[in-house]
Amino acid sequence: MIVLGIESTAHTIGVGVVDDDGVLANENETYTPPQGSGIHPREAADHHAVKAPYLVKKALDKARVKLSDLDAVAFSQGPGLGPALRVGATVARFIAIKYGKPLVPVHHGVAHIEIAKMTTGAKDPLVLLVSGGHTMVTAYSGGRYRVFGETMDISVGNCLDMFARFLGLPNPGVPHLEECASKGKVMLELPYTVKGQDMSFAGLYTAAVKLVKGGKRVEDVCLSIVNTAYYMLAEVTERALALLGKREIVLAGGVARSPILRNIMEIVASEYTATLHVVPPEYAGDNGAMIAWTGLLAYKSGVTISIEDSVIKQRWRIDEVPIPWVKLQ
Numbered sequence: 001m002i003v004l005g006i007e008s009t010a011h012t013i014g015v016g017v018v019d020d021d022g023v024l025a026n027e028n029e030t031y032t033p034p035q036g037s038g039i040h041p042r043e044a045a046d047h048h049a050v051k052a053p054y055l056v057k058k059a060l061d062k063a064r065v066k067l068s069d070l071d072a073v074a075f076s077q078g079p080g081l082g083p084a085l086r087v088g089a090t091v092a093r094f095i096a097i098k099y100g101k102p103l104v105p106v107h108h109g110v111a112h113i114e115i116a117k118m119t120t121g122a123k124d125p126l127v128l129l130v131s132g133g134h135t136m137v138t139a140y141s142g143g144r145y146r147v148f149g150e151t152m153d154i155s156v157g158n159c160l161d162m163f164a165r166f167l168g169l170p171n172p173g174v175p176h177l178e179e180c181a182s183k184g185k186v187m188l189e190l191p192y193t194v195k196g197q198d199m200s201f202a203g204l205y206t207a208a209v210k211l212v213k214g215g216k217r218v219e220d221v222c223l224s225i226v227n228t229a230y231y232m233l234a235e236v237t238e239r240a241l242a243l244l245g246k247r248e249i250v251l252a253g254g255v256a257r258s259p260i261l262r263n264i265m266e267i268v269a270s271e272y273t274a275t276l277h278v279v280p281p282e283y284a285g286d287n288g289a290m291i292a293w294t295g296l297l298a299y300k301s302g303v304t305i306s307i308e309d310s311v312i313k314q315r316w317r318i319d320e321v322p323i324p325w326v327k328l329q
């Protein structure tokens with residue numbers, strides 16, 4: 001079976017092609033906002049609309065398949081930025097109608113998890129999903145990915161990206177912030193907000209800005225915000241691990257590229273004799289292959305959507321999505 005998938009929830013437009021054995025093509029282009037500003041949804045959408053046809057062609061060429069060879073076309077239906085999501089959905093609908101292919105809706109967060117599971121071989125993991133839009137600890141149970149802790153406001157990536165932007169660091173913010181943190185010497189006090197299993201990052205950003213404005217050494221503030229944010233993630237992950245008794249931790253999403261977060265999670269895993277599985281860097285950030293792969297899993301379980309019902313969902317919780325393809329013994 002061959003499935004083409006289109007990602008367009010936020011900064012990245014991506015087209016992936018997969019077959020039953022894995023990824024055949026993964027072609028992506030990322031919209032970079034002007035220095036100092038965040039993603040403007042309409043500008044991201046314009047970027048995606050310009051790049052989409054070329055990416056579809058490039059992915060098909062790389063995979064050595066034609067549109068008529070596809071068994072299905074998948075798209076990220078949400079959650080994400082409305083104008084950006086509509087571009088991917090429109091391209092997918094066009095292919096579905098013109099070539100008579102089934103259309104398969106994919107939840108972006110689920111796709112981050114499934115590509116991480118496929119590429120690392122993890123079977124039944126506890127997942128720490130840290131992407132631009134998501135910060136949550138989740139695991140499969142009873143037909144869904146259930147949430148065992150999440151942010152109450154902004155994502156950790158968003159918090160760190162905003163702070164990086166405030167400092168005038170280039171995009172993507174997190175690696176540059178970590179570079180700055182590597183020169184930090186003193187851990188300064190910042191709000192560490194874990195309530196039950198949920199976390200808050202908005203106040204962390206505000207407090208870090210205040211420290212810089214108050215004259216604290218920038219490198220020390222970078223060290224402090226990065227560590228405070230990641231220790232919060234570690235605490236919530238650790239408690240979920242103790243509760244669920246899972247044997248694997250998967251680190252997924254764009255921030256999974258962080259070597260600092262990986263080291264902290266290695267420690268959490270080793271304390272519970274669990275194994276840590278980190279998604280490879282090329283599949284960590286938003287990408288087309290993750291949508292194609294999850295589309296293939298979903299389509300094989302009978303998931304399709306009509307054109308009429310394929311409206312995008314800007315808000316769509318991961319635990320609302322049925323996951324019929326996961327079968328645990």
Ligand code: AMP
Binds near residue numbers: 132156173253284
């Ligand atoms: P995603 O939405 O999954 O593409 O993830 C975007 C997030 O990943 C942003 O917060 C980025 O700053 C972050 N990110 C990108 N590259 C890296 C990296 N090398 N290390 C850590 N975080 C990164």
Ligand code: MG
Binds near residue numbers: 133286
């Ligand atoms: Mg993402």
